[in-house]
Amino acid sequence: MRFHKRVFIDLMVKMLGFGVCIGVIFPFFTLLFGVDKSIALSPLFFLACVLAGIIVGLISLLISKANIKYRLLNLISNMDKVNKMVSDFQNDTTSTELQTDEYMIYEDSSDCFGQMADSFNTLVETLMETLNSQKSHRNYLENLTQNLDLKELSDFALKNLMAYAKASAGALLVEKEGELITTSSYGISDDAGLETNNIILNVLKSGARSTLNFPEGILLDGILTDYRPSEIIVEPITYRNLNTGVLLMATATKLDVAFLEQLDIFMRSFSLILNNSLQHEQMQKLAALDPLTGVYNRRFGLNRLKEECSRSVRFNSPLGVMMLDIDKFKLVNDTYGHIAGDRVIKRIVVEIQKILRSGDILIRYGGEEFMVILPGANSDNTYKVAERVRFAISQSKAIYGESEIQVNVSIGVDSFPDSNVSEPLELIKNADTALYTAKNTGRNRTIVFNKI
Numbered sequence: 485m486r487f488h489k490r491v492f493i494d495l496m497v498k499m500l501g502f503g504v505c506i507g508v509i510f511p512f513f514t515l516l517f518g519v520d521k522s523i524a525l526s527p528l529f530f531l532a533c534v535l536a537g538i539i540v541g542l543i544s545l546l547i548s549k550a551n552i553k554y555r556l557l558n559l560i561s562n563m564d565k566v567n568k569m570v571s572d573f574q575n576d577t578t579s580t581e582l583q584t585d586e587y588m589i590y591e592d593s594s595d596c597f598g599q600m601a602d603s604f605n606t607l608v609e610t611l612m613e614t615l616n617s618q619k620s621h622r623n624y625l626e627n628l629t630q631n632l633d634l635k636e637l638s639d640f641a642l643k644n645l646m647a648y649a650k651a652s653a654g655a656l657l658v659e660k661e662g663e664l665i666t667t668s669s670y671g672i673s674d675d676a677g678l679e680t681n682n683i684i685l686n687v688l689k690s691g692a693r694s695t696l697n698f699p700e701g702i703l704l705d706g707i708l709t710d711y712r713p714s715e716i717i718v719e720p721i722t723y724r725n726l727n728t729g730v731l732l733m734a735t736a737t738k739l740d741v742a743f744l745e746q747l748d749i750f751m752r753s754f755s756l757i758l759n760n761s762l763q764h765e766q767m768q769k770l771a772a773l774d775p776l777t778g779v780y781n782r783r784f785g786l787n788r789l790k791e792e793c794s795r796s797v798r799f800n801s802p803l804g805v806m807m808l809d810i811d812k813f814k815l816v817n818d819t820y821g822h823i824a825g826d827r828v829i830k831r832i833v834v835e836i837q838k839i840l841r842s843g844d845i846l847i848r849y850g851g852e853e854f855m856v857i858l859p860g861a862n863s864d865n866t867y868k869v870a871e872r873v874r875f876a877i878s879q880s881k882a883i884y885g886e887s888e889i890q891v892n893v894s895i896g897v898d899s900f901p902d903s904n905v906s907e908p909l910e911l912i913k914n915a916d917t918a919l920y921t922a923k924n925t926g927r928n929r930t931i932v933f934n935k936i
Contacts, residue, residue, distance in 0.1 A: 503537030505537070507537030511530055559604065566587050566611070584609055588608060634667055637761050638656045641668075649747070650736070653734040654672075655678055655731075657688075666678055671734070684732065688720065692720065693717065713736060717732070717733050721751060729755075771784075776848075777833045779848050780848070782848065782850055784847075786908070788857060789908045801860055805858070806855065808894070809893060810829075810891050811894055811923075813852040816889060823884070828891055831881075832891070836854070838876065855915075867932050870930040895919065896914075896915045896916060896918025896930075897915055919931070921936055
């Protein structure tokens with residue numbers, strides 16, 4: 485409060501000084517109206533005029549203080565509140581939006597205080613808009629970085645961007661493994677058509693925003709209701725000058741320049757996190773695959789076997805398992821070298837994949853040994869698939885230089901519930917037992933565990 489006290493002290497000095505000046509001048513002024521000189525210039529009259537001037541100055545001071553003190557204190561108080569709010573902003577972890585009304589000055593007059601209040605309110609509105617935008621961006625980023633799952637990340641980003649734009653419909657499309665796929669959509673009845681839409685493809689290619697304006701009265705079909713868009717914006721998602729996807733939003737009102745500037749900031753942040761998500765997904769995939777053959781590795785394969793076993797028990801459906809091993813594979817490596825051996829393994833994988841169904845799972849179990857999981861296959865079905873695989877491999881040749889390398893495989897099979905196993909590893913153990921029986925009884929054959 486030191487500021488407003490100093491203002492009134494300065495004002496009091498000036499008022500009293502003004503009163504004294506008036507008191508000194510007033511006796512000379514009365515001479516013009518015929519007041520006797522002996523009276524007008526007497527010390528007593530001078531003293532009375534000076535005292536009257538001081539009293540008038542004090543009264544003027546009190547009137548001025550009563551008139552402006554509250555208004556000045558209100559301004560100072562609101563400035564202090566804004567200052568404290570700004571200083572607390574960086575430590576505020578809540579998602580609550582800052583309310584502008586709390587910091588406004590309501591002044592009806594058109595004097596300098598009214599103008600001051602208007603300027604202050606305009607400043608507060610601009611500041612609040614900026615801080616709320618920063619808060620939204622910060623919360624948006626914090627929530628985005630908590631999850632790297634592509635679907636969940638896309639759903640969260642689209643939901644928040646649509647809310648920010650007050651959009652009626654929207655979609656996120658991401659380029660993944662050379663194809664444009666819709667990772668999230670809302671309010672669009674046929675989102676599959678977005679992936680081949682020329683406007684979207686052109687934005688993805690050019691990296692330039694496209695805005696479509698609609699005349700009043702046009703209706704678009706939504707999932708739950710029809711709506712009248714004013715504008716559709718197609719925004720590229722760009723990371724390090726590489727276009728990785730597209731955001732599409734349909735809004736009922738025209739988007740202003742301030743929003744589009746904020747959208748640029750939001751999209752730059754999202755493109756970075758989207759890239760991290762795609763990299764994470766790729767790493768997860770690589771961690772699950774055998775680097776030589778591209779099929780699932782043992783660790784991931786065992787997890788899939790557990791999942792399929794649980795599903796078989798839950799739905800009371802059969803589950804077949806094949807264990808396959810290349811006969812005399814050491815001889816291939818010793819004769820032709822390990823590079824030729826790798827080529828044989830890759831050739832075998834190709835032959836197996838030709839026979840398996842889309843839901844079957846091929847796993848490189850280790851070295852030259854493979855495991856195949858056949859959901860829905862009993863022992864007879866698994867045996868028939870195994871025989872087709874064995875025959876196809878025996879007829880296949882791996883080319884290495886001028887050599888044609890031909891190998892055979894031995895296979896052991898087991899199936900649930902034909903074998904009453906209590907856990908997935910027992911299926912593997914049984915199929916492995918059948919495999920070594922095949923090895924020990926001549927190789928290049930298929931043995932069913934429950935027929936040993």
